[in-house]
Amino acid sequence: MSVTVHIAGLPLERVVFSPSPLAELGTALHTLAEPGHHPGVHGWATATNASLKQDLADRLCEADFLWRTTFSDILLGFAGLRDASAQPGGTLSQDLDLLDRLDDESYVMAALEFTCGALYGTDAVRSPLADPALRERALDLAAARGPQQQRFTQRLLDDPPAVRSWIRRLFEDCDRAFFADTWNRVRPQLTADAREKTELLRRRGLAATLAAVSPALSTDEAGSVIDADKLASARTTAVDPAVGPGVTFVPSIHQWPHLLVLHRHGWRPVVHYPVAAPELPGPLSVDQFKLRMEALAHPMRMRLCRNLARAPYSTSELADQYALSSPEVSRHLAVLKKAGLITARRRGRYVQYQLDLKVVGRLGSDFLETVLR
Structure with a gap:
């Protein structure tokens, strides 16, 4: 499985490496919300929270x-503009100005990405702002994640401009509270990495540059595709004339172990990659390791782990996403739970499951990096 970006005929000057303040704020907020994903910056997350x-x-x-x-695509909003010259801004304010240029339908569909996973990456033009069935589905899926998310989704669907302003103020308040200092600290390293990769691309070509960005990235002999080895299958193009040619690589300090590829239809592709990787704890006992590896031997359980590593999911949500029956998903979850790999928590009439990242971390960085990629 992989995410493939078609680049046949794309001039190398349209392969751009550039830091993004808004994207880095997004990864910083993810780190604050899920410190278990990012053990190397646990101290920063604890102090900031x-x-x-x-x-x-x-x-x-x-x-x-x-x-x-x-990781919502609105955090990479520059890629949704029908302007091939649009690239990340030099400041958070500039990035937010680019985000403001998106129309309401593009913004809402990107913000409510979790409600339209089946349509992501396709050329479907349905929007929950205009399609009653998709609106109802968005609210139902939001309800499964709790009343707070249901209320927020309802507000966003009812009054997109007001909620967009609310989100911008939230990001600006984050900048004043902690992110301005964080950005000043990490910006030199991100800028240096982008400059280094740009020079490497000029001197040694695409294949060597991709290898330097991540071992999960590669290209074919003809240099016609960029292939990202992930537990997902998708295709996109960097040469759509309606969007404008180009692919942007955005480095991040807080991103490890995630490697994200934005492949939304009608947006230019973005590869959001980490520039550093901390060490993880050592291995388990042989018996526990064997039990857990046997539980992960089934490919569907590996794919379920990809979801459960990011957030809690109910059985019905997973069944809907993978077109499986609820009993079949329940059987896979039972195996993972018996191995001690997932936790279960009841929220109202829903039971939500989530991967135990502390346990998974003991399986080794290769597995953790794969499911979180």
Whole structure:
């Protein structure tokens, strides 16, 4: 399985390496929401969370589905503009200005990505703002994640401009509270990495540059595709004339172990990659390791782990996403739970399951990096 970006005929100057303040804020917020994904910056996450004022912390919880469950495409909003010259801004304010240029339908569909996974990457033009059935589905899936997310989704569907303004103010408040200092600290390293990769691309070509970005990235002999080895299958193109040619590589300090490929139809592709990787704990006992590896031998359970590593899911949500019956999903979850790999928590009439990242971390960095990629 892989995500493939078609680049046949794309000039190398349209392969751009550039940091993005908004994307880095998104990964920082994800780290604060899911510190278990990022053990190397646990100290920063603990100190930053402790310093947040209660009002800001509450608002972040209200909108955390934008960066906790999935990394919302609005955090890479420049890629959705029908302007081939649009690239990340030099400041958070500039990135937010680019995001403001998206129309309401593009913004809402990107923000509610978790409700339209079956349509992601396709040329379907349906929008929950215009399609009653898709609107109802969005609200149903939001309800499965709790009343707070249901209320937020309802507000976004009812009044997109007001919620867009609310989200912009939230990001600006994050900048004042902690991100301005964080960005000043990480920007030199991100800028240096982008400059280094750009020079490597010029001197040694695409294949060597992709290898330097991540061992999960490769290209064919003709240089006609970029292939990202992930537990997902998707295709997109960087040479759509309606969108404008180009693919952007965005480096991140807080991103490890995630390697994200934006492949939304009608948006230019983006590869969002980490520039550093911390060490993880050592191995398990042989008996426990054997039990857990046997539980992961089934390919569907590996794919379920990809979801459960990012956020809690109910049986019905997983069944809907993979076109399986609920009993079949339940059998796979039972095997994972018996091996001690997942936890279960009841929320109202739903039971939500999530991968135990502390346990998974003991399987080794290769497995953790694969499911979180």
